[in-house]
């Protein structure tokens with residue numbers, strides 16, 4: 001008995017000292033983020049995406065857990081107001097698990113950006129079902145009855161999610177060539193990779209259901225995505241940068257195929273968007289100076305605020 005206890009104690013002490021000697025990989029990562037200067041010209045470009053990352057984090061956290069950053073990591077909000085109208089979505093176990101993974105990924109993204117640049121507080125977000133219904137009605141050019149509710153069921157929530165990571169990914173593609181510093185570019189490439197992955201997962205799940213009717217509207221999933229993408233093209237105001245799940249073959253890969261599980265330009269290279277294009281889309285106004293939609297008071301940070309001052 002006594003000798004068992006001795007060995008147990010000795011082993012745990014040894015492990016403890018080894019633990020002290022080995023720096024945790026987390027510390028190493030933070031060090032590599034902080035040990036490099038971020039050029040001044042990169043700061044606004046790196047901070048801007050926080051607007052979208054807050055949106056994604058809150059939507060996915062609420063949908064999967066029923067609560068958001070106020071409970072999960074209040075520090076990350078920097079005192080910004082709580083989102084309006086977000087709530088748990090009716091999700092089956094698999095999709096709920098996937099959305100919770102996305103949610104924590106977005107929490108990670110917020111931290112990754114804030115390790116690199118100071119950032120800003122969470123902007124006011126309107127994630128109410130009415131806010132999503134407004135986007136859907138605008139896309140179809142008529143009021144759906146009953147109004148679209150992203151939280152009502154799994155298919156609706158996947159359609160609502162179709163709106164989210166893709167905007168972030170086009171923004172990261174757009175920001176990358178403007179960045180000067182290697183640390184900035186490394187961060188944006190890493191964020192782009194995961195945002196694109198999220199978009200691909202959502203699109204693949206919807207593609208499986210492309211011909212399914214979204215009830216009670218009798219409109220297929222593919223049609224929903226086409227109309228939502230058309231709306232984003234219209235609001236963005238810079239031509240074709242968004243494509244639904246089923247397209248005329250001329251728009252598919254190599255101009256040869258109607259299935260469009262991933263969106264891309266004629267070379268299947270991801271489209272890019274400027275911060276201004278993104279603001280026009282997420283405000284729903286088509287104008288970076290006119291906030292609204294998911295951002296009733298506009299985005300935060302120098303880029304978004306610079307457009308609001310001109311109002």
Ligand SMILES: *[C@@H]1O[C@H](CO)[C@@H](O)[C@H](O)[C@H]1NC(C)=O
Pocket residue numbers: 075
């Ligand atoms: C919260 O943020 C402050 C300021 O950035 C920081 O000093 C503090 O350690 C953070 N607390 C936690 C629990 O992360």
Ligand SMILES: *[C@@H]1O[C@H](CO)[C@@H](O)[C@H](O)[C@H]1NC(C)=O
Pocket residue numbers: 084126128130131134293296
């Ligand atoms: C949230 O958006 C909906 C739909 O546009 C709107 O009716 C509601 O007033 C908004 N809430 C706030 C507080 O802005």
Ligand SMILES: *[C@@H]1O[C@H](CO)[C@@H](O)[C@H](O)[C@H]1NC(C)=O
Pocket residue numbers: 287288289290310311
């Ligand atoms: C955007 O809105 C501002 C403020 O209302 C206005 O001055 C400007 O002309 C608008 N821009 C476009 C392109 O419509």
